[in-house]
Amino acid sequence: MASLIVASFLLLAYMIMNVVGESYDGVINVEGRVRCLDCTQGQRLIDSKPIQGSRVSLTCYGRSQAVYYSTDKTDETGIYQLTVSSYINGKKLNPRDCFVRLVYSADPACSIATVVNGGSTGVRLDVPTTVNANITKYRLHSFFYATPSCNGFA
Numbered sequence: 001m002a003s004l005i006v007a008s009f010l011l012l013a014y015m016i017m018n019v020v021g022e023s024y025d026g027v028i029n030v031e032g033r034v035r036c037l038d039c040t041q042g043q044r045l046i047d048s049k050p051i052q053g054s055r056v057s058l059t060c061y062g063r064s065q066a067v068y069y070s071t072d073k074t075d076e077t078g079i080y081q082l083t084v085s086s087y088i089n090g091k092k093l094n095p096r097d098c099f100v101r102l103v104y105s106a107d108p109a110c111s112i113a114t115v116v117n118g119g120s121t122g123v124r125l126d127v128p129t130t131v132n133a134n135i136t137k138y139r140l141h142s143f144f145y146a147t148p149s150c151n152g153f154a
Contacts, residue, residue: 040149
């Protein structure tokens, strides 16, 4: 019984190690939200409002240079979706070499990119939320823009 538990644990560990940073032969899909933190209203992150029309970018690197760049606009609920093929120019793309970051806020009153969840600096694709033969999905934490009255978030 103990050997079965150990074998199961080792198999699970092997599977996890092979999933992190790997993509399969389909596409890589990244999804998240962009929200506004309005400190004039005493808002907390959880009370923030979505920003429609903001831009988020996905940049993937290979040998220290960008091999893929794309942007997407957020919808009315602040959601963006970025999709890239697992192969670029015939070479397998490593998702850990890809970064997502804020580019532009469509709300002029809420346009200061914050460091919350890596929005202004960029966040590396790390652990996927879903993996199968056709798609590797990453669901990122919300990115935030702030109003000028929000000190300490930028």
